[in-house]
Amino acid sequence: MSKVKCNHCHLEFSKDVMIIEENLNFCCKGCQGVYHLLKDDGLDSFYDKLGNKTIAPPIKLDNDDISKFDSLNFLDNYVSSTKEGFSQIDLIIEGIHCAACVWLNEKILHDTKGIVEANINFTTNKARIVWDNEKLKLSEIILKIRSIGYNAYAYDSSIADLQASKAKRDYSIRMMVAVIASMNIMMLSVAKYTGFFTGISAEVKHMIHIGEFLLSTPVLFYSGWIFYKGAYYGLKNRMLNMDFLVSFGATLTYIYSLFILFGAKGESYFDSVAMIITFVLVGKYLEVIGKKSAVDTLDKIKSSLPLEAVVITKEGKKTLALNSISLGDIVEIKAGEKVPVDGKILIGEGSFDESTLTGESIPVYKKRDDLVYSGTINMDSLIQFEVTKSFKNSTFSSIVALLEDSLNSKPKIQTKAAQISKGFSITILSLSLLTFLVWYFMGIDLGFDYAGTNHFEKSFIVAISVIVIACPCALALATPMASLIGISELAKRGLLFKEAKFIETLAVANTVVFDKTGTLTKGELNVVKANILDDNIHKINLLYSLLDASTHPVSISIKKYLVSKYDLESKNLLSVKNIEAKGMSAIYENFEGKSFELLGGNIELLKQNDINYAFDSNKTVYLFAINKKVIASFELEDEIKDNAKELISFLQNKNIDIIMLTGDNEQVASRIAKQLNISKYFSTQTPVSKAEYIKQLKKENKTVVMVGDGVNDSVALGNADVAVAMGNSAGVSLAVSDIVLLNSTLSSLQEAFVISSKTYKFIKQNLGLSIIYNAVTIPLAMAGYVIPLVAALSMSLSSLMVVLNSLRIKMK
Structure with a gap:
């Protein structure tokens, strides 16, 4: 029986099954459909690129399952967002045999309205696609790929x-x-x-x-x-x-x-x-x-997480896969079990081994309303917690994803x-x-x-x-x-580099800028001197209420001090405002309708509101005023972190310029700088002024590393060549950081410099x-x-x- 070649796939087939059309021969309707699709779209130059090579005929697929690509569960597990707000997914494209196949798929995707970027790796068949979700659904992208005879499915890291x-x-x-x-x-x-x-x-x-x-x-x-x-x-x-x-x-x-x-x-x-x-x-x-x-x-890190979890529902307890757990679900873990997703404790208390995340072997005690993190181990009691982050967005999954990206970066x-x-x-x-x-x-x-x-x-x-x-x-x-060995060694020590390129940048850095509170110091201020000028319990309650509206370490420390001294009651405040690098203001109205203006913060806040109050101290100062009359003053001290002196000395020996930026007053900044032998520092800095200072350093051709931990550091971190955040930092700081110190210790930052320098040297x-x-x-x-x-x-x-x-x- 004679054989002929298909005009699309170039495979030989028997004449008795062929489809004939105007001197064109097709082995099946699939090849006929793809051939005309390429002709209609002006992509018939594909056959010139293909030459005499053969390809597989179009894969026969049932498009009834296409809806799963738009399901919330699928999108949560495989689709991420770019900085620009577009959707991004990694796909494996099945059926690619040569460079012509890669060209065809990239061309058809680039010509699809709504697709921003489409890159295909010819050796792995892995495609990274970025698209505008408002203009195009993922299912439409999959159908487009299928329409030219290929298939696509989500890339799973376990395939690696x-x-x-x-x-x-x-x-x-x-x-x-x-x-x-x-x-x-x-x-x-x-x-x-x-x-x-x-x-x-x-x-x-x-x-x-x-x-x-x-x-x-x-x-x-x-x-x-x-x-x-x-x-x-x-x-x-x-x-x-x-x-x-x-x-x-x-x-x-x-x-x-x-x-x-x-x-x-x-x-x-x-x-x-x-x-x-x-x-x-x-x-x-x-x-x-x-x-x-x-x-x-990566496998060693991944093994720190269970595959499923016990979820408490109205019908009773159910065992669900981690991908099926939703925000707000109640998860139960027993002593010795690992935390599957991030959450907030509702019932129970006990110690948690967080060494898989931080490297610290000492268990951390957790109680009601405390956060627990995926990958850590419940040491000694039954715990029930409310899920606050999905499996994909949990601490553990984020670390694995970032590490995978760093191993693939150059x-x-x-x-x-x-x-x-x-x-x-x-x-x-x-x-x-x-x-x-x-x-x-x-x-x-x-x-x-x-x-x-x-x-x-x-x-x-x-x-x-x-x-x-x-x-x-x-x-x-x-x-x-x-780079591979360097990234692996850094990960073993709780140092998460989001991209391998930061090894080189850290190794050649010549300037390191530190935030003070929570970075060089413990961020755990203690009241060393309190002066209550008016001990009326009603006024102290107003002070307590203003402090309770803030998450600043100064406010938390004073609130803790007041709770130990008084039996306090929180009041409902109006127009609560945070004033950058100075403090807070609020309005209180009593049952008679009389208003009271509350101010709490540093001496600069009082001056800004035309309150003349002489107060001199080299410690952190907090002043509280009602209707422009000072009611109380507090002096606080923050302890320097362990290994801070050693780190500063280490960096100075490497001829790296050390600069400290802080929102605290001159006296406090001067005291900390003197203790750490830092010659260059700037006090009363706002988030914007920190960022502007780093921009100026970069204009001077400095390679700048910024180390911080608070929301107020996020703008400065975003402007540095390398942004370093502590593992216990605010979420915004972690998002803009390039390196995360999972154990939040300065000794680990020193290790980061040592290993980066050694890797770059090798x-x-x-x-x-x-x-x-x-x-x-x-x-x-x-x-x-x-x-x-x-x-x-x-x-x-x-x-x-x-x-x-x-x-x-x-x-x-």
Whole structure:
């Protein structure tokens, strides 16, 4: 039965099932529909890009399930929002076989109204799509992809682990085949090379060549398939990579050896083919192990969370998957169980092990209305809590998501290295060709003595050695290997870097700006002196009510002091206002309708309201006035955090400028600065003035790190090159931060600087080593001092050198 080719998928099929249309042949209605869709949309140039390659026919899918993509549960689990307010999702597109498929999908998505961005990774088939949810539904995007014969489903991070494990297993098997075959080839090679000196018959030599051929063939085409595949994808994207150099060099050597096997004069180099693949494969395997190690770090963190939770409903207790838990649900956890999602305790009290989040081994006592965080362990009692954050937005899930992003991000120095390596392969191929031409036509006879070889063979082997010994692999591995290990080490110590690029920025920073309260100090102010000028309980109740309306550490401390001294009652206040960096104001009306103006804050607040009150103190001061008459004054002190002095001294020894910005008065700022040996500080700062100061530092070409913990720091954090927030910071501060110190200790910030500097140092060392290696070995190979076997070993060792050097980051 004769066969014809489909005009869409190019697959052959029987004539008896074909659909004929104006000299067009289609194997099915799906191919016919996609063909006309592309024609109508002006995308028929897809077939020019496809060339003679075949693709799978359109996938037959039931679109009845399309509504699930718009369900709230699906959107909550897989869709996030960008800073601009657009929706974003990562999809796996099924059916992509080549660059033409990628082009077609990106083109059709870009031309869809409402889609802002669509990028597809040709090696992983992972697509990141950003769209305007008001103009387009996710289900419509999926239908658009399906309409051209592909399918899409949500990317799950667990797939990364499966892929990493599969890659490691695949590499292990291929490497085992290569090693076993290469060991046997070397045994035969010993006999062959011994024969050079002791004499060997042509028949025996030919049998050895056959044995080497049989052993090297599976090494090249099975174990070396990884390099052919990598070279193929590189060429499809118009890029000559390291895989191309390895596969090209090994294939040329193999073909030349085949000529020798079938009667041509000279020596075969099947042993070199096997060893080239084996040595470089070992280097590749080490790279895979490094990536698997990074994924294992994620798995270790993920294992801190259960898969389901007990939810209390009107009908009784139910066990639900974490994705099915909603805000407001009541979750019950027993002693020894892990908290599945963030919540607020309703019933019970006890200690919680938060070491998975903060690294601190000391349990934290929690009671009614206290917050509990996902991933922590309930130590000793039955607890019921109300869910305040969904599983996707809980503390634990946010940490995992940020860590995944950081492992996938690239430092600036890696981008530069990638740019250098792009032209590397073309340069090496050019040098190899030049070497062959010079050796062959000029009759150069230098360097290594290739015993028994003819002139062409000698020139050929030298040229192959140039290709094999060059190592863009070491250059390409230099940054990502060190970054992966650095990010993993930081995560183990409770240091969450949202992107790997902040390792480089932190390492080269020359200015660190600190907030004071809650950052350099504990933020737990204690009243050391109280002066109640009018102890009328009604007026003290008004003071208490004003303090109760604020979450500022000063207000909390004074309120705590008053509660210990008086039996207080909260009053209903009107027009409560927060006055930046000064205090608060409010109005109180009694039952007679008489109004009282309340002011509480620092001396600047009183001056702003034309209240002349002389008060001098080098401590934090809080003054309370009713109708412009001061009723009470308080002096408070805040203790300096543990390790604050050590951190400041450490940074100063690194020649980093230290600056403290605080909203407190001059006396308090001066006292803290003096205790910490900080020479440059600014008091009475507002959130806006902090941000403006950081902008000015950046204009002076300073690389600025800002460390803060409060809402009032969020604007300044957003303007810094690197924003560092404490783990117990306000939600806004965490949102704009680049680095989160999960245990909120300054010693961990010092560790962040140490590990970042060490990682950046090893990145530069790796780049330096790889450049020196290529600069030394390539000229040696061109001069004829290196045979392909030694070249392959040398190339593999250069990659191994980079990997081992990166592993030194783990050493203290």
